[in-house]
Amino acid sequence: MKNDREVDLPEIGALGLARFAWRQLTSMRTALILLMLLAIASIPGSLLPQRNQNPMAVREYFATDPTLAKWIDRLSGFDVFSAPWFSAIYILLFISLIGCVLPRTIEHLKLVRAKPPVTPKNLEKLQGYTIVKGDGDELARAHEFFKKNHFRIREQAGSISAEKGYFRESGNLLFHLSLILILVGVSIGSLFGMRGDAIIVTGERFINLATSYDSLTYGKLTNEKSLNTFSIRLNEFVAKYDPITNTPLDYSAFVTTEDEEGNLEERVIKVNSPLTFRSSRVYLQANGYAPVVTVRDEVGNVNFQGPVTFLPQDSNLRSIGSIKVPEASPQIGFVSSFVPTYQRDPQAGAVSVYPELLKPRLLFSIWEGDLGLDTGVPQSIYTIDTTEMTRIALDSLAPGERFNFTGGSITFEKVEPWINLAVVRDPGKSYSLIGGILALAGLLASLFGFRRRIWIRIRTDGQVEIAGLAKNNSAALDLQLENFVRFVKGEK
Amino acid sequence: MTQTTWAYLSNNFVYSAMGVFALSFLVHAFETAWAVKVPAGGTDLQKMDYTKAEKAARIGTSLMILAFLLLLLGVIARGLANGHVPWGNMYEFSITGALAFTGAYLIALRKHDLRWLGLFISLAALLTLGTAITLLYRDSAPLVPALKSTWLIIHVVAAIISGGVFLLSNVIAGAYLYLDSRERGAGRPAWATRLPALEVLDQLSYRLVAFVFPLWTFSVIAGAIWAESAWGRYWGWDPKETWAFITWVAYAAYLHARVTIGWKGRRAAWLCLFAGSTFLFNYVYVNVWGTGKHTYSGL
Numbered sequence: 001m002k003n004d005r006e007v008d009l010p011e012i013g014a015l016g017l018a019r020f021a022w023r024q025l026t027s028m029r030t031a032l033i034l035l036m037l038l039a040i041a042s043i044p045g046s047l048l049p050q051r052n053q054n055p056m057a058v059r060e061y062f063a064t065d066p067t068l069a070k071w072i073d074r075l076s077g078f079d080v081f082s083a084p085w086f087s088a089i090y091i092l093l094f095i096s097l098i099g100c101v102l103p104r105t106i107e108h109l110k111l112v113r114a115k116p117p118v119t120p121k122n123l124e125k126l127q128g129y130t131i132v133k134g135d136g137d138e139l140a141r142a143h144e145f146f147k148k149n150h151f152r153i154r155e156q157a158g159s160i161s162a163e164k165g166y167f168r169e170s171g172n173l174l175f176h177l178s179l180i181l182i183l184v185g186v187s188i189g190s191l192f193g194m195r196g197d198a199i200i201v202t203g204e205r206f207i208n209l210a211t212s213y214d215s216l217t218y219g220k221l222t223n224e225k226s227l228n229t230f231s232i233r234l235n236e237f238v239a240k241y242d243p244i245t246n247t248p249l250d251y252s253a254f255v256t257t258e259d260e261e262g263n264l265e266e267r268v269i270k271v272n273s274p275l276t277f278r279s280s281r282v283y284l285q286a287n288g289y290a291p292v293v294t295v296r297d298e299v300g301n302v303n304f305q306g307p308v309t310f311l312p313q314d315s316n317l318r319s320i321g322s323i324k325v326p327e328a329s330p331q332i333g334f335v336s337s338f339v340p341t342y343q344r345d346p347q348a349g350a351v352s353v354y355p356e357l358l359k360p361r362l363l364f365s366i367w368e369g370d371l372g373l374d375t376g377v378p379q380s381i382y383t384i385d386t387t388e389m390t391r392i393a394l395d396s397l398a399p400g401e402r403f404n405f406t407g408g409s410i411t412f413e414k415v416e417p418w419i420n421l422a423v424v425r426d427p428g429k430s431y432s433l434i435g436g437i438l439a440l441a442g443l444l445a446s447l448f449g450f451r452r453r454i455w456i457r458i459r460t461d462g463q464v465e466i467a468g469l470a471k472n473n474s475a476a477l478d479l480q481l482e483n484f485v486r487f488v489k490g491e492k
Numbered sequence: 493m494t495q496t497t498w499a500y501l502s503n504n505f506v507y508s509a510m511g512v513f514a515l516s517f518l519v520h521a522f523e524t525a526w527a528v529k530v531p532a533g534g535t536d537l538q539k540m541d542y543t544k545a546e547k548a549a550r551i552g553t554s555l556m557i558l559a560f561l562l563l564l565l566g567v568i569a570r571g572l573a574n575g576h577v578p579w580g581n582m583y584e585f586s587i588t589g590a591l592a593f594t595g596a597y598l599i600a601l602r603k604h605d606l607r608w609l610g611l612f613i614s615l616a617a618l619l620t621l622g623t624a625i626t627l628l629y630r631d632s633a634p635l636v637p638a639l640k641s642t643w644l645i646i647h648v649v650a651a652i653i654s655g656g657v658f659l660l661s662n663v664i665a666g667a668y669l670y671l672d673s674r675e676r677g678a679g680r681p682a683w684a685t686r687l688p689a690l691e692v693l694d695q696l697s698y699r700l701v702a703f704v705f706p707l708w709t710f711s712v713i714a715g716a717i718w719a720e721s722a723w724g725r726y727w728g729w730d731p732k733e734t735w736a737f738i739t740w741v742a743y744a745a746y747l748h749a750r751v752t753i754g755w756k757g758r759r760a761a762w763l764c765l766f767a768g769s770t771f772l773f774n775y776v777y778v779n780v781w782g783t784g785k786h787t788y789s790g791l
Contacts (some may be wrong), residue, residue: 004771028752035745039738039770046778047735053728195724224571248638271637272722283724424724432726436713443706446757 019124025092025113034093041089045080048072052079060186061408062097083169092182092265101176104128113153116163118454126467127474128454138488142456145487149480151454159457171445178442181435188428191221196423201290201307202416205233208280208423226425230277231258235266235449237287237417241355246316249356253284268311270465279425287311288421289320291338291362293414303327303408309418310338311382316352322384328408331371333384336364338415348397362412363396366405452477454484498573499632505566506587506625509559513618516555522549524683536594542686549607556614560594563621567591573632579648580635582779586624589775590617592656596700600660604696608687612663643718650711655706655771661700662768665761668693672758694757697764699748705743712736732786735774742767751758 002342010030024030049057058078062069076083123129132138142160146153149160196216200206208231210216210224218224233256238248253269257278269275275282290307297303303325310321316339323334339352369389373379393405397412451471457463466485470477508675518696567588570578597613600606618762635644672690674680680687689697715736720726727733746763749755778786 029750032745032748035741035748039741039745042734042741045729046731046738049631050729071701104738242634245631247633248636249634251637272641272718274721274724281724283722285724323783422724426725429720429726433717436716440713441711443709447702447706 001487013361022099025096026034031093031096031100034089034096037089038093039206041086045086048077050078050080052082059328072345080242090183094180097176097179101173102389104169105173105177108173109164112166112170113253116152116453118154119156119159119161119457123465123467126469128478129465129467130481130485132464132466134458134462135490137490138456138458138464141488143492144485146454159455161453161455163451163453164225165449165451167445168449168451168472169446171442171447171449173442175439175442175446178435178439180430181438182481183435185428185430185435188431189426190428191219192226193219193426194222194226194424197285198421198423199309199418200232200234200421201309201418202234202237205231206421207272213423215470228278228280229260230280232256232275232282232421234419237419239287239417240353246354251284251287265399279427281424282483283422283424284419285422288418289317289338289340289357289360290416290418291321291360292416293323293335293362294411294413295323295328295332295334295408296411297408303332303473306418307418309381310336314352315355317351317355318350321382323410324373325406326371326373327332328446330368331373331389332408333367333371333386333389334364334410335367335384335386336362338362340415354440360398360415361398364394364410366393366395366410367392368392368407374381449475452480452483456488494717495573495575495632496770500571502566502569502573502632503561503625505569507620509562509566509588509609510618510621510625511557512555512559513563513585513621515616516552516559517611517614517618519548519552519555519613520607523607524611527683527686549610550757552610553601553607556594556610557598559614559617560598562581563587563591563594563617569673570632574634574639577596577645578676579644579652580633581628581630582638583624583628583630584626585648585652586620586781588652588656590620590624592652593620594657594664596653596660600696600700604692606664608684609663609667613693616659616663632648638722641718641722643714643721647711647714654708654711654781655775657700657704658708658739658768661697661704662765664693664697664700665764665768668697668767669758683691690757694760697761699759701743701746701764701767705747708743712740731778732774735770735778739767739770739774742770 003377004304011407049061051058058069061072061078063343072078081087120126139158139160142162144153146160146162149164151164153160153162191406193215196213198213206212208227208229210227213251216224218226232380234253235256236254238250238252238254240251241247242249251271255267255275257265257267257275257277259265267275269282270283271284273286274284288310289312290309292307293303294302304323305325308321309359310319312319319338321336323336325332325334337350339361340356341349341352341354341358343351343353343359345351350361365386367386367389368391369386372385377383392407393403395403397403397410399412399414402409402411452468454466454468456464456466466481466488468481523545525547540738556603567578567584570587574580580734581587594613594617597606597609605635624672668690671680671684671687671693674684674693675690715733716726719728720731746760749763750760
């Protein structure tokens, strides 16, 4: 006996503890605390820069205060929405939700199939108690009323009980189950989705291969084999601006696309109208200017030729960029800025006063030495690390002009616009959308549906008793009881 | 008429609305004052003569309706000046928000006698419009390409109406907390004796939230659908999205606390205030100091 106990007790204890923990987790109070925690835990995600949205700002954070940044990073402060503590909160919340909703769903399904309860003995104390003089047809008329209004009914000798409004609980359950569907959609998207960015200059063609991207991220369970075949050639990019306020009015990228079957098609990509290739969608995300330059050595051999994408800095598209010529010896770099409509400002120097190409000008300083391209450290394509270099000249050019420096020349040929395309595949999004719509429908049903019972009984003296019971919204029941009494009396 | 004339007209309507809100504020102040005035011969509240206060309340409400209509014309004229719906920058959001807020009050007035709130509502509208026209004013401008979508109308209308009702519910929750603390202390001040019972305020504040929460949910979903077609993802934890989520979760917690656990009164009112302040924070902080994809053209 004693031995048995010693063996058994811990087991029961563990089971009991598990049951206790489960009951605690699925209690409404815990769910409420988790909900508030979720709200509070999201706050740092909006106050601190987030790595997946603004990696540059995170780097700046590290540069200005390395110690603080390191600690924030240890607490996943720069990746709040994928942080373990954030995941813990929402996973617990969803477990709690499932633990709460599933038993209720089963209960509800049973209830929906059950008949309404028997008419209580004493109706007097219930809502809207009314006595009507009977003529014998009341039950038939009541039956007709209940049928017409979709009540569930139970017929008894001399009385009917009717119930309606399971809608409310159905909506409530639908709402919570739909939230699970949204979470499933989000998970599918992050496991099987992909997103990539590519810059293409006018005249260039983008082919959907991993190597064509400037940046590309996959979901955990997918890879570059999932990229479908298509290509996009940028024929022309047109940006329209308001001449008074300089605000952009319209961006249109005129492209020729080629799909898997080799069908060529002329299409337009705009900011709110992406292209679709099977499960992938292509979005117009950004644009800028790419000066086309030719760099020659002192005997006239071409060391570099082509468009260089510059990064816009303000709404008038003053842009910065760098032209790197590793083929020259010693290596040459042009630290540059480009303005589409040039004006000289006494304080700021060269500024752009309009985003269109009215008076384009390329400004640069020429540096000679080691570009540092072989160090293995990834470099920005827009800047040059000039620590190992010396400045040899400084000038600016309009399109078609040439500048000669010791060791060679640079010609500013023309300017072409570039666009940034984002290619996105999210196989989970339709689940999330359906989840969202169902959640909304469930929410409306649960907030505006109301559950009520109505009883009618013919007393032995021939008088008819009517009464009701509302789980919520008793004002609406009053109204319905009024109609019901009128109907039963035959007044309609 | 040219677009510039429409823009001037819009500004004049907004200024006129401010003038009438100010008048409404003054009249409501008199209403409150007359409600406090104690008649000669004692402080028996039953015997007090409220006819003057009642008259003032009626005038105050009429002025409020007039101000609402003027502001409505101002918003419409702004839209005509723009050649698109007037929701392109924070100035336009603010004047439309003030419109939604006073509109929610006037609609609620049809069912409940909330005229005692008139003093506060007219002041809040006045301050919002004052801030908008002095600090946030931007010349009428065309929409940037990212905003050119039917979803702008759907998403923003739903968000602005939700905001107006959330704030009204917050004002009532605030009034609840004030009166509750007074009742537990020295008792209601004289001017507040005629205000509704605490239970009525409590219930009203809850009803407003329950009514508008699905609309807020819809606004978030509509925003997500739009984000998918404009930015290539339906949810990206952009600061605006994050705060919209926080507001949604906070109000969800509020509704659960009330419906399932049965919170009432003080605790529920505090939770309501917290949820409402996340909405306000989202509007002010993210638009003015925030970064991310919801910031367009200055403010």
